[in-house]
Amino acid sequence: MTNTYDGAPSDNGVPSYLRLYETGELERRMSVLVDRLVQCDICPRRCVVDRTKGELGYCRSPHRVLIASACAHRGEEPVISGRRGSGTVFFANCNLRCIYCQNYEISQRPDLFAGQPGGVGELANVMLHLQDDLRCHNINLVSPSHFVPQILEALCLAVPRGLRLPLVYNTNAYDSVETLKLLDGIVDVYLPDIKYSSNKVASRLSGASDYVQVSRDAIREMHRQVESRLVVDDEGAVRRGLILRHLVLPGGLAGSEESLRWLASEVSNQVTIGVMSQYYPVHRAGEISLLGRRVTRQEYIAAIRVAHDLGFEHLWAQEPGAAAHYRPNFSRDGHPFERE
Secondary structure (H helix, E strand, C coil): CEECCCCEECCCCCCHHHHHHHHCHHHHHHHHHHHHHHHCCCCCCCCCCCHHHCCCCCCCCCCCCCEEEEEEECCCCHHHHCCCCEEEEEECCCCCCCCCCCCHHHHCCHHHCCCCCCCHHHHHHHHHHHHHCCCCCCEEEECCHHHHHHHHHHHHHHHHHCCCCCEEEEECCCCCHHHHHCCCCCCCEEEEECCCCCHHHHHHHHCCCCHHHHHHHHHHHHHHHHCCCCEECCCCCEEEEEEEEEECCHHHCCCHHHHHHHHHHHHCCCCEEEEECCCCCCCCHHHCHHHHCCCCHHHHHHHHHHHHHCCCCCEEECCCCHHHHHCCCCCCCCCCCCCC
16 A cells, blocks of 8 residues: 555554543433434434334444454554554444445445344453553454444443544444534544445445435534544554545445545545545346446546645545455454455
C-alpha cells in the first residue's frame, strides 16, 4: 500500500473517553443510548423495534451484542495497524445488505451467531485482551453502528479495569447523526467508507435508497468532531483523526469521481483517504453483470488521478490486484486474515 501520509505527533496519549468516564458523562450517554433500544432508532433504519424484548429489526440484532471475531489485525492502513496490529473486533450482522460484501459470512448470516456467547461483559473482556495480552495499538470496532449502546456499556466496564487504547469507529457510514453526536469525545478515530454517489446504485447494491445523503451527513459530523489532521504517537500509530475509505467498483458503480469531488469541496481535501483496489466478486455479486469481474488497472488509476487532481495530499493507494491479500475467512477458528 503506497503511503503519501505525514501525520502530526500526538499532544498527549490519553483518550478523551477516560475524562468522560471520570465525570460520569460516559455513563450518562450510555444510558441515553440504551433507553433508545426500546424503540430502536440507533441507526438510520429507525426500525423502532424493542430490542430489549428480543424484537429484531433490519439488522437482525438482539439486545445482546454479538462478537463474530477479534484479533490483532495487521492489514489495515499503516497508522491503524502499526507494528503490533490493530485490536479488531468484528461485530456480527449489519445495517446494510451489500451484495458483494467480503465479510458476508458474518454480516448477513444472523443465524450463525444467535446462540453464541456474547454480551457487554464479554466485549469488555475482549477489549482488555486486545490491549493487555496482544498489545494492540487501538480498539478497532468493525461494523459498530447497530451496537453503539452496547459498546458504551462495555466501555463503562472496561475503563475501571484499565482500558486506555484509542477507539476506532470502522463503519460503512450509514450512521445516524443523532447517535454520532453522542460519541463526540468517545471515539478517537473515525474510519468511514464513502461507498456511492448514487442512491439508485446504493439501493440496488446495498439496500439503502438514502445512502448518499445519510453517509455524507455522517461524514460531516465525524469531521466536525475530529477534524482533518491525524494525530499519531511516537510509534506512528494514529491517536485521533478521520480516515475515509473508498472502494473502487467495476464499471464506475461507486461513482468515485463524484464522491471525491464532494469530499474535497464539502469537507476538505486535507483529510486522509484510502482508495482501495481490493474489490473481488463474492457473495451475490454475480447478480449484477458489472460486479462479476475485478477492477481493472485503468479504472483504479483513474480514481487515483482524480484524487491527486483534487489536491488530496494524504492518500493511501493499494497496488492494483491487491484483492488476494484482503480476503478474510470467518468460517474457521482463529485469525480471519491469517493464511493457512
